[in-house]
Amino acid sequence: MGAEYGQEGLVSTSCDIYSFGIMMMEVFTSKKPTDEMFTSDLSLSHWVSKALVNGVTQAMDSRLIRKDEENFFAEVNCVSSIFELALNCTAESPENRINIKDALAFLQKIRLEFLVKLSEN
Template sequence: MASEYGMGGEVSTFGDIYSYGILLLEMFIGKKPTDEIFTGSLSLHQFAKLALPERVMEIVDQKLLSVEAEALNKSQTSRNAESKLEMCLISTFKVGVACSMISIKDRLAIEDAMVEMLRIRNSYLGVAIHERNN
């Protein structure tokens, strides 16, 4: 739950973006914010933030890696696939961390999060983005 809700703050899109960031981190790390490893000042947000960028591959849910690595190895060279996957995971974790900042003013705007996630997806899938002239 967003910190402002614990202090009597009103429901807003700022809380929604916080929840989105936490959900993103949960999905990619494979741990809930209530997991027993998160005690004291260590939270899911902090855990992900501390891993960026060098240790992302260590904290990502290994189930996701095994499925994705299998699919990538069929279509690309192993080294290229690993590098591409790691860069996309680092970018995804950055979005999750930026969305789940404690301070409302430090959180990524919902529109910016959407644009960044689409950019990551397109980069990972190798989709070229072309602007259309209307």
């Protein structure tokens, strides 16, 4: 849930988009925000953010993609884009979060780019 909900008791669509972003991270990392690896210094969002810089496969659930798969790089690029969207959904400030219409457009773009890359192979 968005930080503003806990701090101020505010419920809004920006809380929903925050939850959507966290859910996407959970699905593709198989980690929960309450996982023991996350302390006050490291959160799920920060871990995913670092993985985008250092190598997205470090944060991905290893059961999703195998390095020997034919479409490995297309799949990694797809997950990387999903992590980027998830981070846009979980911006600390509600005003900086993407709205749901833009999130849907982003997801459709990811899907289209993935399908194009698959057809190139």
